[in-house]
Amino acid sequence: MKGIVFTEFLEMVEEGFGYEMVDKILLESDLPSKGIYSAVGTYSHHEMVTLVVSLHKNTEVPISELLEAFGEYLFNSLIKAYGHIFHDVNDAFGMLSTIESYIHVQVRKLYPDAELPTFSIEKPNDKQLIMYYTSERSMxxxxxxxxNGCLKHFNEEADLIKENLNESGSEVKFVITKK
Ligand code: HEM
Known part of the structure; x- marks a missing residue:
């Protein structure tokens, strides 16, 4: 997992819970990296799981809530860091439809070792997008x-239903319906 994911996570923790919490979870987690992340480095995604579990234990916020909040935060960071690679996307469905065919392809060009999920997309009608997620990292x-970060970015409102298709969460179906 790329260092930018870790540096953004620790920044979100600092903004939400203060620097003491960053210090605490880094000290409590016995991390191979020792918590020193460079944005372009690569680290085991197990370190992210360890950090999120530690934050959950210290804050009592459910893990799923922490990861969702982090996803929204990360979306904005990714747009800031890589905004220049997007062109011709004017709405959320436009962007979500191109993760697999364009966005993550560009990410892979920048970082050949990036660990990316796979998405397949269905668009039954103008109001609905169905995304099938596959990743052994179960994120x-x-x-x-x-x-959600993408919908907010485009000021769009939609219902999002998530359905795990297997026990490990490595296959997930998302149904997004515009309001
Ligand atoms: C629009 C919605 C997006 C979704 C749903 C999405 C989904 C994901 C997920 C779930 C991961 C975690 C890895 C995994 O599950 O295997 C990931 C990783 C990543 N994505 Fe995306 N992504 C989106 C947009 C973007 C954008 C806009 C960028 C920026 C160009 C981006 C760049 C990355 C990077 C750098 C990683 C980390 C790869 C690594 O750690 O090795 N993604 N993405």
Whole structure:
């Protein structure tokens, strides 16, 4: 997992819970990286799981809620960092439809070692988008936050239903219906 994901996570924790909490979760988690992340480095995604579990234990906020909130935060950070690669997308469905065919393809060009999920997309009608997520990292809750971040970015309101298609959460279906 790329360092930018970790640096943004720690920044969100600092903004939401203060620097002491960042210090606490880093000290409590026995991390191979020792909590020193460079934006372009690559680290095990298990470190992210460890940090989120530690934050959950210290704040009593459910893990799914923490990951969703982080997804929204991360979406804005990614747009700031990589906004220049987007062109011709004017709405949320436009952007969500191109994650697999364009956005993550560009990410892969920048970072050949990026660990990215796979999405397949169906668009039954103008109001609805169905996304099938596959990733051995099982980060469907993070995807919920990223999708919500995308909807907010375009000032759009939609209902988002998440359905795990297997026990491990490596396959997830999202149904997004515009209001
Ligand atoms: C629009 C909604 C988006 C969704 C739903 C989405 C989904 C995801 C998810 C769930 C992950 C975590 C890895 C996994 O589950 O296997 C991920 C990783 C990532 N995505 Fe996306 N993404 C979105 C937009 C973007 C955008 C706009 C960018 C910026 C160009 C981006 C760049 C990345 C990067 C850099 C990673 C980390 C790769 C790594 O750690 O190795 N994504 N994405």
């Amino acid at each position: 469907g809750d993070l995807a919920v936050g990223l999708i």
